[in-house]
Amino acid sequence: MSRTVKCRKYQKDLPGLTVPPYPGPKGQEIYETVSQQAWQEWQAQQTMLINEKQLSLIDPDTRGYLQQEMEKFLNNKDYDRAEGFIPQNE
Secondary structure (H helix, E strand, C coil): CCCEEEECCCCEEEEECCCCCCCHHHHHHHHHHCEHHHHHHHHHHHHHHHHHCCCCCCCHHHHHHHHHHHHHHHCCCCCCCCCCCCCCCC
């Protein structure tokens, strides 16, 4: 039986992650408040941003930028999208 969380993106109970996505308090916070669905959607969005903007994960500024965009995405705020990308459901 999978555990459920009150997903902060969708504001409803959904299956949660099986483990924190990374170490530390931030990883634990995501584990407790983000659903598998929202996390998978963020990972796809992050991949598009990295590819479209040709970001280097070695750069600390890039990691900070992605962290900010992740927070916006998971909190339903306006976030950067890959230029020209139109989601299928819109």
